Amino acid sequence: MIPQEIKKQQGTYRAHRDKNKDVEFDKVESISPPTFIKGESKKAFDILVGELGLNGYGLLTTLDAPAITLLADAYGEYIKVSKTIEKEGLVIEDYNNRNAIVQKPHPLLSYKRQLFKDITLMLKEFGCTPASRSKVEFKPASQVDDNDFNF
Template sequence: MGRKAKPIDLMLIQGKKHLTKKEIEQRQEAEAKLKPKSDKVKPPAWLDKIAKKEFKRIAKELEELDLITNVDINALAAYCDAYSDYIECTKIIQEEGMMVEYTNKAAETNKVPHPLLTKKKQLHEQMKSLAIEFGLTPSARAKIALPKKEEKPKTEEEILFGELL
């Protein structure tokens, strides 16, 4: 399976230009035509109070950077829903403790790790993968902000033989 396609502006920011100037211009025009509107970026009604608050906070930041559109709402809502569930799991674990008593079929009582620890880990992974998509982690932003590589002038051989070298 190939790599995910990146927007041309992101490719240019990262300094990866394997396209000609004409191809870059054509791609920028095509992407501009395909860019969805961002006039209805509001939290979905099904989100709970905590998730809606997080949605509004992140959406505000992304709108300032022109990085969110109407079609991104569900992905951001999924992140915020996982965030809300993560907070809820954390509160329950704090109240009940990291270890809970478990009585098995033989009526023996043992201390075991709280079952919500597994769910909390799953929610963290879900949040992390969605956060990367929106550039919400330091490493995701660092990849976007990599400085452009300076292009060296082409040698006479490179001009004449180009791709053959």
């Protein structure tokens, strides 16, 4: 389901079709990261909340905190895996069943690929990719006028 604010910005919002018209979600001024979010994950969390929250597009509600947390946590994990692969190399040496040394792709490469897919999907959900942003004309919260949504 497309959020009501995005439908309004696209010009496709129809009040008579809105099943949740009596349910209002308050935009939040800030969302604090959970205590387990640290390092690169916390930086990503703060950037996302800043850009998507009141400092940016004003799209976040308290319901978005878990999704932002998942995205930031996956991004932090992606950075850790990338650093490990950079340190250890793309190829590792292992022993086969005949006790001979063979070279194999680093086992974390497939995990990194999966993290990339997961992060990309979540970024699309928040409109954080060029393609997903091109589908919606966003205005930063400071430029939104209440008259923009009167039909």
